[in-house]
Amino acid sequence: MKNAIARREWIRQSTMALAATGLMPSLFAGETIRHPAPATTIRLHANENPYGPSPRAREAMAAAVSASNRYPWELTTTLREKIGQQYGLAREHVMMGAGSSEILGLVASFAALQKGNIVCATPTFSLWLPAARKQGMQVIEVPVTVGKEHDLPAILSSITPDTRLVYICNPNNPTGTLIASNVLQNFITAASQKALVLLDEAYLEYTSEPSMAALLSSNKRLVIAKTFSKIHGMAGARVGYALAHPDLIKQLTELQPWTDAGPSAVSVAGALASLEDLAFLDASKKDNAAVRDYTFNALKAAGLPVIPSHTNFLYYSLQKDKGGFLKTLADNNIRVGRVVEENGKWARVSIGTRNEMELYVSVLNKTFTI
Ligand SMILES: Cc1ncc(COP(=O)(O)O)c(C=O)c1O
Known part of the structure; x- marks a missing residue:
């Protein structure tokens, strides 16, 4: 039985490698491996972690399927508590969303209650x-x-009396650049x-910089968006969250249709287990750095031309591409x-497996050096 599985895995991997070179039709199309996308597609476009979910998260999610008849409120509250503990904050500082994109959208809606403008870098995460x-x-x-870095003085001086929101993505997507923590503070x-201020720390765990969460005990005008997606x-x-002062979290949750009922019970169980799987997080960071x-x-x-990156993607220029x-x-x-960026033809590639x-x-x- 074990041999059969090993053989099957060997055939699958060899076939995927061949198929990826375009030499073979997709024998495994339709088979669910890690993701229902065709097995032959190499996904270097969405900054996903090619190694995840962690073994413990997979186990926890599988075990949680049979509890899906129940709403996830209690589990979500526990997750908020555990997340808060990571930053020395109470669960009242934490709000969950179906991915951090829900959080970004909610903060934008909150800002839009008073019409005005948003100041941000370009390019940045603009979805x-x-x-x-x-x-x-x-x-x-x-x-x-x-050098593709945030121009912080220019951002500050672009703020007008009508500015309702300033968005900073650190490290920045798509450029991969990092603002040092003292400068950012x-x-x-x-x-x-x-x-x-809306600070997006989706990729911060790929760096050694601390979160700005420590500022939240005194700063009531800062929201930090974070995610389990990277x-x-x-x-x-689809698990993301916001960290902010409890007064601000309360106002943001008033815009959510059903607070603590966004990410599914299965996803929340996976996130709880993933928080504990430090070996997986560490290996992901190291493997990503080596392959990057x-x-x-x-x-x-x-x-x-390529910009040194602090993330799981690289930003490079295709200007010399024909x-x-x-x-x-x-x-x-x-x-x-x-x-x-059309000017300079800057493009992004996510870091997959070796x-x-x-x-x-x-x-x-083949394209550039032969
Ligand atoms: C900087 C940044 N923020 C937020 C997101 C949204 O991710 P999710 O909604 O999966 O948490 C992404 C996704 O690529 C991102 O790059």
């Missing part, structure tokens, strides 16, 4: 901005510097005197981010 615009908000976008102190490897489970270094060096060797690179990747079932990145690099080398 939630169209909904804010629909609610009457203007968006003031402040270009990143030549000063910025938050200054900006929050003028408007509500280093916890649970993007499909490999990919960074390959991009450099191919002569493409147009074939993204198409060849697509032809080989490798999905990557689109060109984000095998996945070797396939990406083989297309890179």
Whole structure:
């Protein structure tokens, strides 16, 4: 039985490697492996953790399925408590959402109760901005510097009397750059005197920088958005949360249709287990850093400008591409981010497993160095 499973796994892996090179039709299409997307697609476009969910989270989620007839309130309250403990905060400082994108949307809706504008960098994580615009908000976008870093002085001076929200993503998506914690702390102190600050720490666990959560005991105009979608490897489970002063959390939850009933009981059980699986989190961080270094060096060797990254993705310029690179990747079932900045043709690639990145690099080398 064991041999049969091992053999099957070997065949599956070999076939996936072949299929990924485009040499084989999808034998395993339809088989659920980790994700119902076709097994032959290499997903380097959504900054997912290729190793997750953690073993303990998988076990906990499987065990929680049979309790799905019950609402998740109690379990969610426990999760809020455990999350709070991580930051030395009470559960009243924590609010759950179906992914941190729900949190970003809620904060934008809250800000839009008083019409005005949002100040943020460009490029940054902007998925939630169209909904804010629909609610009457203007968006003031402040270009990143030549080195693709947040231009914090320019962001501060772009704040107007009508600014309701200042959004900072640290480290930033898609550029992968990091604001040092002392600099960020000063910025938050200054900006929050003028408007509500929304700090997105989706990728912070890939760095060694501390969360800004310590500021929350005194700062009532700061919301920190966090997620289980990245280093916890649970993007499909949809668990995110906000950290803020309890007064602000209370106002934000008033905009939620049903507080503590967003993420499913199965997802919440997985998140609780994942918080404890420190070995998995540590391995994800280390493996990501090693494969990121490999990919960074390959991009450099191919002569493409690339920004040093503090995340699980890299931002690089395709200006010297004649147009074939993204198409060849697509032809080989490798999905990557689109060109984000037309000027300079800057694009993003997520860091997958070593095998996945070797396939990406083989297309890179064929396109640029042969
Ligand atoms: C910076 C940032 N914030 C938030 C999100 C939303 O993630 P989720 O809704 O899965 O928590 C993403 C997703 O890629 C992201 O890159």
